[in-house]
Amino acid sequence: MRTESRLEKILAAGHLAVTSECGPPRGALPDKVREKGKHLEGIVDAVNVTDNQTAMVRMSSLAASVLLKQEGLNPLFQMVTRDRNRLAMQADIIGAYSLGIDTMLCLSGDHTKFGDHPMAMNVHDIDSIQLIQMVKGMRDEGKFQGGAELKNPPRMFIGAAANPFADPFELRVLRLAKKIAAGADFIQTQCIFNVDKFEKWMEQVCARGLHKKCYILAGVTPIKSLGAARYMKTKVPGMDVPQEIVDRMASVPKEKQAEEGVTICVETIERLKKVEGVAGFHIMAIDWEEKVKEIVERAGLLPRPQV
Amino acid sequence: MITAERKPLEELIEYLKPFKRVLLVGCNECVTVCAAGGRKEVGLLASGLHMAMLKSGTNVEIREHTLERQCDPEYVNELVSMIDGVDAVMSMACGCGVQEIARRFKDKPVFPAVNTKFMGASERQGVWSERCQGCGDCLLGQTGGVCPIARCAKQLMNGPCGGSTGGHCEIGDDVDCAWALIWERLKALGQEERFVEITPAKDWRPGGGAGPRKIIREDLAE
The missing domain is CATH 3.40.50.2300 (Response regulator)
Known part of the structure; x- marks a missing residue:
């Protein structure tokens, strides 16, 4: 074991891991975080806490992670390279570890153009792969990125993201390989709606033996409505929603669409379970945390294993 | 220019x-x-x-x-x-x-x-676009002659983010994805292996991180 992370223990024991996410509130509202956490207690192995997602200012990922930790959940601390330089990031990493956080996800972050501060400077002192390298260096070599010694290194279980649906497709596996070479212990993928394309990606991943070097959690999202399906299909960069999913959402009356979205999500998980190299699932129920329990239950992933 | x-x-x-x-x-x-x-x-x-x-x-x-x-x-x-x-x-x-x-x-x-x-080049009559940010440590030799610092909206040095679609950047269809361009060039040059190598965190001192920059050429300076 590299860390004390519960997620690592679950994965190392060979269980299919389940993670979900909690977007911190846009205000000093600690109860909101606790309320979202309540829906996920005992349902998932770790809860991703997003870092100014979609480039909108929210309660810091670190603060919200600590709030969840206090409620007995296992926060998965997300960090984007968009908002701070390597000094601030390293300070937050050792700060997070000092507060009991042992699992994190290294990301570049959405461009500020999409958020509520489009006038802000994008920092990008380092990129997501260099962030992975930095966290690994801190953990395994006990060194800051600048080379100085770090006392009591943060033993972080290091995650990264992968989007099998972005272009150029042929770079998607190569970039995953780079993230693993940099030190990623686990991967959470972009939401999978196009399972055929995901399977093609996973075939290449397995052909290179990458699934043996790193745990790959397949990302899924329940679609709330036909409008949401259309929005994700046309408006979200790097998202691949096949027309048949949109048609299926359109085929049921409005009041039944949420239910249909959950069913599609459960069916997707069932199909993904059969894909070689899938080590678990990351359920991104955006502002819909209360549905996660039903999805995990219907997908036969409850109760969560005790490790 | x-x-x-x-x-x-x-x-x-x-x-x-x-x-x-x-x-x-x-x-x-x-x-x-x-x-x-x-x-x-x-x-x-x-x-x-x-x-x-x-x-x-x-x-x-x-x-x-x-x-x-x-x-x-x-x-x-x-x-x-x-x-x-x-x-x-x-x-x-x-x-x-x-x-x-x-x-x-x-x-x-x-x-x-x-x-x-910005420092840029003429794309066509009446259109100029950014090409260089003067980072002071040119890496164009590794990236097929396309600069990810100046041309990737996130300055990614190790490949395209998850928002690259059909050769375009996630910030808009009128912006090329620098990494799609880099990859096309590397393929054309038979240098795909250059992509595999991890580019480590950049030293920004030559790029302005060390304060206002100056060049002193001893052989020319009076």
Whole structure:
């Protein structure tokens, strides 16, 4: 074991891991975080806490992670390279570890153009792969990125993201390989709606033996409505929603669409379970945390294993 | 080249309102090439300003002059004979030229007539786009001659983010994904293996992180 992370223990024991996410509130509202956490207690192995997602200012990922930790959940601390330089990031990493956080996800972050501060400077002192390298260096070599010694290194279980649906497709596996070479212990993928394309990606991943070097959690999202399906299909960069999913959402009356979205999500998980190299699932129920329990239950992933 | 765009007329008028005689100075280098502040633009702006200000009842005398190179003290010296006859200078050069005039003529107000934009190249007639951010440690040799610092919206040094779609950047269809371009070049050159290597965190000191930059060439410096 590299860390004390519960997620690592679950994965190392060979269980299919389940993670979900909690977007911190846009205000000093600690109860909101606790309320979202309540829906996920005992349902998932770790809860991703997003870092100014979609480039909108929210309660810091670190603060919200600590709030969840206090409620007995296992926060998965997300960090984007968009908002701070390597000094601030390293300070937050050792700060997070000092507060009991042992699992994190290294990301570049959405461009500020999409958020509520489009006038802000994008920092990008380092990129997501260099962030992975930095966290690994801190953990395994006990060194800051600048080379100085770090006392009591943060033993972080290091995650990264992968989007099998972005272009150029042929770079998607190569970039995953780079993230693993940099030190990623686990991967959470972009939401999978196009399972055929995901399977093609996973075939290449397995052909290179990458699934043996790193745990790959397949990302899924329940679609709330036909409008949401259309929005994700046309408006979200790097998202691949096949027309048949949109048609299926359109085929049921409005009041039944949420239910249909959950069913599609459960069916997707069932199909993904059969894909070689899938080590678990990351359920991104955006502002819909209360549905996660039903999805995990219907997908036969409850109760969560005790490790 | 350094690219620039003319500021709105209203902003320039505000600058010049308090003055009677103004020297409008162009530059024959980059701003001429990108049609922002060369001899031709000096002429157009001078008459534009004069007319617009006359309309609002202000008669400003605008003298025109275009220097060979406004960022070079040798050429800026040419203005010595003209400077006493004016109350202020408006420069149509990039920020380097404006600052050279301010440095040379300490008691003369100087105003920029253009916004200096970026180091870029001409894509086609009338279109310029950013190509270089002067990071001081060129990595074009590793990236097939396409710069991810200047051309990737997130300055990613190890490949495209998850927002790259059909060769476009996630910020807009009018922006190429730098990494899609890099990958096409590497493939064409048979250098795909260059992508596999991890580019480590960049040292930003040569890129401005160590403060204002300077080049001292011992063999040339006096």
